[in-house]
Amino acid sequence: MTRISVKDLAFSYRPGEEVLKGITLDFDGRSTAIIGQNGSGKTTFVKLLKGLLKPTRGEIHILGRPVSEMTAAALAPYIGLVFQNPNDQIFKSTVLDEVMFGPLNIGVDPKRAKEKALHALQMVGLAERAAENPQDLSLSEKKLVCIASIVAMEPEILILDEPTIAQDHAGTATVRRVIGRLKEQGKLVMTIIHDMDFVAENFERVIILHRGTVLADGDPREIFSRRELLERAGLGVPHITRLGWSLGRTKTYLTEAEFIRSMRGEGAADR
Numbered sequence: 349m350t351r352i353s354v355k356d357l358a359f360s361y362r363p364g365e366e367v368l369k370g371i372t373l374d375f376d377g378r379s380t381a382i383i384g385q386n387g388s389g390k391t392t393f394v395k396l397l398k399g400l401l402k403p404t405r406g407e408i409h410i411l412g413r414p415v416s417e418m419t420a421a422a423l424a425p426y427i428g429l430v431f432q433n434p435n436d437q438i439f440k441s442t443v444l445d446e447v448m449f450g451p452l453n454i455g456v457d458p459k460r461a462k463e464k465a466l467h468a469l470q471m472v473g474l475a476e477r478a479a480e481n482p483q484d485l486s487l488s489e490k491k492l493v494c495i496a497s498i499v500a501m502e503p504e505i506l507i508l509d510e511p512t513i514a515q516d517h518a519g520t521a522t523v524r525r526v527i528g529r530l531k532e533q534g535k536l537v538m539t540i541i542h543d544m545d546f547v548a549e550n551f552e553r554v555i556i557l558h559r560g561t562v563l564a565d566g567d568p569r570e571i572f573s574r575r576e577l578l579e580r581a582g583l584g585v586p587h588i589t590r591l592g593w594s595l596g597r598t599k600t601y602l603t604e605a606e607f608i609r610s611m612r613g614e615g616a617a618d619r
């Protein structure tokens with residue numbers, strides 16, 4: 349089922365300078381990473397999906413609804429965006445109030461909003477910090493509070509902007525677990541990200557944006573096999589993929605587990 353349909357989408361911040369140049373894409377339920385060099389248009393693209401910017405050309409439908417006819421507030425129950433920098437999002441004086449704000453804002457009654465917020469905080473491992481001031485948390489924890497704030501609204505579509513930046517090892521593991529849970533719940537999880545290891549391990553579809561156009565669109569193994577294309581787009585590959593290549597393997601490895609299986613001789617056909 350198509351969750352998001354994008355047709356001939358273009359956007360300019362300044363007249364005559366298109367930063368998105370006619371993008372056509374459909375998003376189904378597959379978790380999707382949007383990658384690309386700085387300035388390729390990733391943030392602009394997701395802001396358009398979320399209704400924070402208006403296209404200069406083209407159409408977007410979210411769950412069949414035309415974004416052009418909806419306000420950002422009307423879209424909020426369906427699509428959530430977690431900003432890269434938590435300071436752009438956090439404004440309440442307790443963690444619980446912060447996470448309750450979204451559900452309350454879309455009309456959930458206070459009792460239910462509290463339940464949803466506590467459940468979301470449990471998911472990110474911060475339920476015990478509910479009474480604290482979010483400003484007293486570490487950057488890693490603040491980012492998890494921001495994820496919980498969107499999770500609590502239970503939108504069908506969640507977009508995470510650089511979820512692993514500023515995360516310590518435990519924080520990254522939590523983000524991985526939360527994404528897994530959301531996928532199990534049938535949500536469309538999207539991300540904008542430069543961390544290719546995380547993409548390879550957690551996402552089913554990869555889209556490369558390059559100078560405002562779609563340069564490639566495929567599953568991670570397909571995308572990370574295309575060395576020339578990645579070089580052209582100025583992008584790296586997962587560490588484990590590079591290690592495999594350095595050892596002369598033809599298979600594109602995506603995870604340590606599959607690399608180890610292959611090294612032990614369990615994947616002889618993959619070499």
Ligand SMILES: Nc1ncnc2c1ncn2[C@@H]1O[C@H](COP(=O)(O)OP(=O)(O)OP(=O)(O)O)[C@@H](O)[C@H]1O
Binds near residue numbers: 384389393
């Ligand atoms: N508010 C703005 N006004 C003018 N130009 C902008 C604005 N925001 C972004 N741009 C320009 O639009 C282009 C696309 O930027 P965008 O932030 O969408 O790229 P990005 O792929 O998200 O980059 P990054 O990985 O650095 O976040 C860039 O050339 C950028 O300089």
